[in-house]
Amino acid sequence: MSIVLKVEHLSHRYSSAWAIRDINFEISQHGVIGLLGSNGAGKSTTMNIICGVLNQTEGNVYINGVDKKKNPRLAKKQLGFLPQTPPLYADFTVNEYLTYTADLRFIEKTKVKQSVAEVMDRTGISHFSSRLIKNLSGGYRQRVGIAQAIIHKPGIVILDEPTNGLDPNQIIEARKLIREIAQDHTILLSSHVLSEINLLCRDIIMIESGRMVFSDSMESFNNYIQPNAVLARMENPPAENELMKIPGVTKVQFLTDKQYRIFFHGNTAISEAIIAASMQHNWRLTEISLERSVLDDVFKQLSQQA
Numbered sequence: 001m002s003i004v005l006k007v008e009h010l011s012h013r014y015s016s017a018w019a020i021r022d023i024n025f026e027i028s029q030h031g032v033i034g035l036l037g038s039n040g041a042g043k044s045t046t047m048n049i050i051c052g053v054l055n056q057t058e059g060n061v062y063i064n065g066v067d068k069k070k071n072p073r074l075a076k077k078q079l080g081f082l083p084q085t086p087p088l089y090a091d092f093t094v095n096e097y098l099t100y101t102a103d104l105r106f107i108e109k110t111k112v113k114q115s116v117a118e119v120m121d122r123t124g125i126s127h128f129s130s131r132l133i134k135n136l137s138g139g140y141r142q143r144v145g146i147a148q149a150i151i152h153k154p155g156i157v158i159l160d161e162p163t164n165g166l167d168p169n170q171i172i173e174a175r176k177l178i179r180e181i182a183q184d185h186t187i188l189l190s191s192h193v194l195s196e197i198n199l200l201c202r203d204i205i206m207i208e209s210g211r212m213v214f215s216d217s218m219e220s221f222n223n224y225i226q227p228n229a230v231l232a233r234m235e236n237p238p239a240e241n242e243l244m245k246i247p248g249v250t251k252v253q254f255l256t257d258k259q260y261r262i263f264f265h266g267n268t269a270i271s272e273a274i275i276a277a278s279m280q281h282n283w284r285l286t287e288i289s290l291e292r293s294v295l296d297d298v299f300k301q302l303s304q305q306a
């Protein structure tokens with residue numbers, strides 16, 4: 001299987017401080033790969049280097065086998081990029097902007113019109129072709145941003161926090177579009193939200209404080225990370241101190257007057273204990289599920305296991 005993106009011993013230093021140190025990974029097939037890390041972990045720095053916006057201090061990036069340092073123009077031809085702030089021109093119409101980006105991407109003059117029409121269709125923005133970008137909603141602007149990233153049909157598409165700042169409906173639409181695009185592109189997508197990566201990605205690369213702390217399939221990540229909270233709903237809800245009496249429970253958070261996040265320590269049979277207590281005291285438990293998405297705890301677990 002051919003390797004679409006290879007990152008080798010990548011490090012970067014801004015003035016005196018290192019932002020990333022010795023990042024290594026390979027991506028070799030279609031689908032979405034998640035780059036997870038908290039704010040300031042080094043996601044944008046890594047992506048900006050891969051895309052040629054920033055030159056690394058150390059290490060190498062190969063796109064479809066092409067060394068980005070030695071042959072940047074050829075490497076960048078095979079890559080599409082949506083930075084955290086989409087590079088849109090507010091006073092252009094969608095059609096004008098995409099025609100301009102087609103030109104920047106060296107699409108042959110005779111094929112520009114067709115490429116713009118195709119990409120607008122692909123990203124669901126054809127009906128806004130003549131609208132000024134400044135008059136589009138956030139969700140549609142993001143679609144235009146994704147359209148410019150795939151107009152030249154690159155092998156790999158880099159999306160830096162693509163759902164950040166969108167409202168819940170726009171997030172659902174953006175995820176749907178990303179899944180569709182992933183059918184014939186490899187996508188590297190960054191986020192600081194674990195549930196986002198969990199929903200969209202096949203594989204996960206996790207960085208923290210500039211270091212890579214995990215790289216494997218989403219499935220192994222979920223098996224590796226021990227759950228440490230339970231989400232529960234009770235129709236006859238007990239007081240916090242009643243729940244704290246269950247062995248292993250360390251903290252109780254009220255989400256609504258009937259819903260709780262119950263943190264526990266080292267006991268995966270906690271659900272059984274909560275169910276038993278609910279039966280005994282008639283709390284009328286109607287929903288219960290294990291939660292793995294509290295990012296700070298994930299980092300803590302990974303650094304303890306490293």
Ligand SMILES: Nc1ncnc2c1ncn2[C@@H]1O[C@H](COP(=O)(O)OP(=O)(O)OP(=O)(O)O)[C@@H](O)[C@H]1O
Binds near residue numbers: 014019046
């Ligand atoms: N231009 C810069 N000059 C100096 N330091 C920088 C610069 N850009 C980023 N940094 C620092 O490098 C580290 C990594 O930042 P980076 O933006 O790559 O993280 P991130 O994971 O993308 O975070 P966020 O999700 O907040 O964008 C941070 O400590 C940040 O403060």
